[in-house]
Amino acid sequence: MEIEFKKITFLILACIGLPACEKFEAKDFFYPDETANERFSQSMVWDAKSPYRELDVPLNEYSIYVMADSHVGTTDNLDFFLADAKKGNATAVVMAGDLTNGHPEDYQTFKRHMPPRDSLPLFQIAGNHDYFFNGWKQFYSLFGSTTYLFTVKTPQATDLYICLDSGSGTMGSSQLKWLENTLESERAKYRDCIIFTHVNLFRIRHTVSTNPYVEELQVLLELCIKYQINMVVAGHDHERNAARLGNTTHLTLDALQDGLPNSGYLILGVKEGTIDYKFINF
Amino acid sequence: MTTGRNPSSLNNSSISVNKRRESPPQKNLPMRNPLLKCLIFPIAGLLVSIPLKSQISISAFIDAGENNVSRGPYVKTSILGDIQFSGSTLEAGSVANIRYSGHKIISGASLSFGHQFYIKKFSLEVAGFYLANPFSDLIHESDWGILLKSGQKHFQYMAGFAFRTYKITREAMNKYDIEANTSLHENWNLVYQLGYSVKPANNKWNIGLSVTNFDHFLINQETNPMIYISGHYKISSELTLFSEAWYKNAGAFNLYANYFGFFIRTGMIWKLNLKK
Numbered sequence: 001m002e003i004e005f006k007k008i009t010f011l012i013l014a015c016i017g018l019p020a021c022e023k024f025e026a027k028d029f030f031y032p033d034e035t036a037n038e039r040f041s042q043s044m045v046w047d048a049k050s051p052y053r054e055l056d057v058p059l060n061e062y063s064i065y066v067m068a069d070s071h072v073g074t075t076d077n078l079d080f081f082l083a084d085a086k087k088g089n090a091t092a093v094v095m096a097g098d099l100t101n102g103h104p105e106d107y108q109t110f111k112r113h114m115p116p117r118d119s120l121p122l123f124q125i126a127g128n129h130d131y132f133f134n135g136w137k138q139f140y141s142l143f144g145s146t147t148y149l150f151t152v153k154t155p156q157a158t159d160l161y162i163c164l165d166s167g168s169g170t171m172g173s174s175q176l177k178w179l180e181n182t183l184e185s186e187r188a189k190y191r192d193c194i195i196f197t198h199v200n201l202f203r204i205r206h207t208v209s210t211n212p213y214v215e216e217l218q219v220l221l222e223l224c225i226k227y228q229i230n231m232v233v234a235g236h237d238h239e240r241n242a243a244r245l246g247n248t249t250h251l252t253l254d255a256l257q258d259g260l261p262n263s264g265y266l267i268l269g270v271k272e273g274t275i276d277y278k279f280i281n282f
Numbered sequence: 283m284t285t286g287r288n289p290s291s292l293n294n295s296s297i298s299v300n301k302r303r304e305s306p307p308q309k310n311l312p313m314r315n316p317l318l319k320c321l322i323f324p325i326a327g328l329l330v331s332i333p334l335k336s337q338i339s340i341s342a343f344i345d346a347g348e349n350n351v352s353r354g355p356y357v358k359t360s361i362l363g364d365i366q367f368s369g370s371t372l373e374a375g376s377v378a379n380i381r382y383s384g385h386k387i388i389s390g391a392s393l394s395f396g397h398q399f400y401i402k403k404f405s406l407e408v409a410g411f412y413l414a415n416p417f418s419d420l421i422h423e424s425d426w427g428i429l430l431k432s433g434q435k436h437f438q439y440m441a442g443f444a445f446r447t448y449k450i451t452r453e454a455m456n457k458y459d460i461e462a463n464t465s466l467h468e469n470w471n472l473v474y475q476l477g478y479s480v481k482p483a484n485n486k487w488n489i490g491l492s493v494t495n496f497d498h499f500l501i502n503q504e505t506n507p508m509i510y511i512s513g514h515y516k517i518s519s520e521l522t523l524f525s526e527a528w529y530k531n532a533g534a535f536n537l538y539a540n541y542f543g544f545f546i547r548t549g550m551i552w553k554l555n556l557k558k
Contacts, residue, residue, distance in 0.1 A: 036540045128536040168540030169506070169533025173350040199536070203446075203503055206469045210505040210535040213542050214423075219351045222418045225454050244463040246450045 025132055033134050036172030039126075039165055043145035044178075052149040055121055057091055060156045060272050067265040068096035068198065068235020069255035071129060072110045076258045077282060079113060081265050084280075086120055088267065091152055093120055096235045096253065097127025097167060097198025102135035111142050123150060127198035127236065128167040147175055149182070151190065156272060160190035166199040166234075169210045176219065183227040191273050192230045200234040200252040202243060209237045224248045230275055233266065240264065240279050251277060336367035341375075343549020349530065350542050353383035360498060360549075362392070369398045371409070377499045390415050390499030396431070407431040409442075413499060420454035423447070425501050427473060435482045438492070440475035444501050471495075472504035477512075489513045497528075505535035522551040 065085040070078045085093050100106035114122060124143040126136065139146065146165040151158050164171060164179065171179070187193055199210065201217055212220065224232065224246070231249045238255040239262065254264035264281035341362040348355045362375030377390040396409030408430055415423035427444030449465040472495075479490030490512050495502040502508060509531075514524040525548045532542040 032538055032540055128538040131538050168538055169536045170350050170540050170542050203468045210533055211503050213506055213532050214502050215351050218417045221421050225420045243466055245466040246460040
């Protein structure tokens, strides 16, 4: 009996430890190329050189197009999403992680399909797949920071958008401290506040995708209440979900990836402080 | 390639999110003592246990460590009491933060009831448990679930499921004008433990390695396993000293891991046999 258990234990460990394929590197399961704190430090260097963007809109109504998990490779859905954002006169486009599968050629493909920056403000956030195969270096060289702010100013008020790096399943101690300090110093100056990140916070459905550690989630939930975060938008789980806890709406996006039966994206509409959201599926 | 994709035919769903409300002045709340709330389980457990005249076991330990949210080192102390009678075990406990930045002093309590039975010579214990995690003044967490435990000479196994609920406190509801959606229930979560020890379980001393997502007052998501090395030494039939070193790695199932934290646990188990 005990020999059987030993065999099962060995098989489980082997299944976890050994696989390496074109989708990921097994070593990242144990030790990543860089830590969340290291990425945060580099993001702050970038942010210091490129202060956050302030988008002005002439009306009290605007829209933000959001996608996640395009996993380029192929770009059919990505192209459609960007065309729709342009057609819909989006104020900004947020890309919430897993934009690529981490390969250098994926990044080059992704970059080639981006519209000129002055034609459509783009805000990229990295996800766990973007880090595979030493992908953070590619991400950083092409898009820069993955932790930053941007604002949208209407004639009536200004809204705050916070983009966070959660691709390692934790935000890391430095980024968490930055988030708390930012909310403490900035939140009261703005009307609405929306957080974008890659990893979804809750397990509303049963899934094998990772969420932040429970102890970290507790801190994030407390911050959401204390600083009256209107919305947290994430991807990662590849299946849409909407939940509300207190005054915060938590949205998880369908993946934009080509070939999935539920591929889709999200449109946020902000009108006089009220936020509408609409899931769009292909 | 966008042929056949007409935006007018897209499936969509639209929902409006209420505008943020200004916070009203904070109302005076009735006094709620979280300490009493959390101690109710161990107190109840002891009250039940005394008249039963069975074996009582008290476990006390200290955790010292650090993690991504602790803002430096933290120290916690915990006490767990259990009573064993007729193959059943009732256990209750609570944890207090001695030093943990931003956390409340009493941050967890647990209550569980299990029963051991045999299938041929194979021993199994089924246990139901409830955890209260009042980690903040604004929001609390609670978990309940069912576990199946077993073990061989050198291996220990546990598997089960748990349900997690986050609930916004009345203090937060009043302070931040929260009128609805005050709780959120997560889907079921797999709870597991797999352990190996170098000596048989009842040996005077032992060293082991385990992987689990369950600690006494915390259940991680099934995708966030924790690894720990443990050792114990039985000073006498009544007293055992033990120590554990836990390592927490975030993002394992993201396949892109990152250090989250570690802690060292040191404590003692005192067994009192009241059958004498």
